[in-house]
Amino acid sequence: MRIAVAGGSGKLGRTVVRELRAGGDDVVSLDVVGERGPGFVRVDLTDFGQTLDAILGVDDRHTGFDAIVHLATIPAPGILSDVATFHNNIRATYNVFQAARRAGIRNIVYASSETVLGLPFDVPPPYIPVDEDYAARPESTYSLVKHLEEQMAIELVRWDPSLKIVALRFSNVMDPSDYAEFPSFDDDARARKWNLWGYIDARDGAQAVKRALDWDATGFDRFIIAAADTVMTRPNAELVAEVFPGVPLKGELGVNDTLLSIDKARRLLGYAPAHSWRD
Template identity: 55%
Template sequence: MSSPRTPTTRVAVTGGSGKLGRAVVRHLAEHGYEVVLLDRVPSPDPVEGVVFVKVDLTDYGQVAQALTSVDDRYDHIDAVVHLGAIPAPGLVPNAALFTNNVTSSYNVFAAARAAKIRNVVWASSETLLGIPFDIDPPYLPLDEEYPVRPESSYSLGKAVEEEMARHFTRWDRQLKLIGLRFSNVMDDGDYSEYPFDETPEKRTFNLFSYIDARDGAQAVRKALESDLVGFEAFIIAASDTVMNTPTAVLAEQYWPQVEKRRAVEGVEPLLSSDKARDLLGFVPEYSWREWGERTGNHRG
């Protein structure tokens, strides 16, 4: 499942100043990695020993240089975690979002290949599953076994990235490109409004799922340390939903006509991370419920 590595493995993290990126940078540093943070802005939560380099990911020359060496900073990169992107639809016009994200990912994939970096993990997205599910999902719980169904310029870009990854790994049979289809990334600052039982319609868009940023970081590390080769995509979601209502009740209420391929127990999610568990050893450790109990804001 995991391959040996030295504690001095140097990993470049693009978008390391964002919500998920900050958690990934800190987690990797705590696990002995040497981290280079590539972003347009420094992290608001800097980690001691992490090198920051300002990079425009839409400029191939800058990306290629950043993944080889930067004078007085470092002389090589061993692996890449690519999180840098406009993170959601609607933040900029559609064409600008698509162009920024797809160009950035192409540049990272191509520059890594040119630098003979064969260990690349990047942020794909749960949106590829058909979010916001204006058309019913094909079955429940959802997994990685059906063709992607992008419904926005953002998810269309992610679909293009996954297709690019297939061909990059076809061109280089030693290359590993793992796309992590993260659910809605959350951290402690988001949990005060949980659960959503009084307003469930706010969370039907992704089947009431989420992922704690710290578990997202764990998934990144497990993917980096995996001995898989080629392209793989994994759903990364928490082990519970954002609700207290039993998941089976919600599934029957909102998607009564959709095939239920197996029973779900309690607040088990409708986005399945079983593949990530089986192939990466990923097991979520954090929940909004633990935050509520710890802070006294638990409402269920």
């Protein structure tokens, strides 16, 4: 496919671009930063005119796309002011979705976030492992935008039943170079309780993107995307008993299995995480 990756210079975006190209796709990164070359176009995605023009075609670069992967975002709370985070992220996402629709692109995959599940879980989750079945619980401006983006996607596919928008609720993205720190997490069960001790290897994040692009479907759906295990060596039963006593259990916890359920992504997308910090 000819694929635009909005935010292709970010931590996850770099890996997604690399892995899609390795699989034979023709990929162009659209971002405000990046190295000049045939696979990169500098675009301010908060500007609709630039976004639409870049998606429709750029001289000497491309003449349009078959699919859009939208990863461009202020990636977490607290990096900018709340209002700057809100304005940047909601505007960029609307612009990418709307430009794709205007360009006749029916295949959109984008980065939602684990934060919509209720992170940092100062209010305990309704059950563990968490999944996509309960209503969003945004607890920050960043998370609120992610929830609103999902609601926007729901309405856009209602307007256009031929459209597919897949929201991937990525866990905390990690590169292999980040794994040296993981053994220290065992010292304090609460240090990483904010996302139920979850993470996602960027390479598995790229796999999820590709599987979502290839998924033969229309409409909107959302998937939690995490590694198959936690960041801890301590067993799940011990962690949950210490940090979330009294929270109902929904199924087996496993010893170190992810508590961000990826069962839906496995079942519908064929997602199969292949990388672990334990390796």
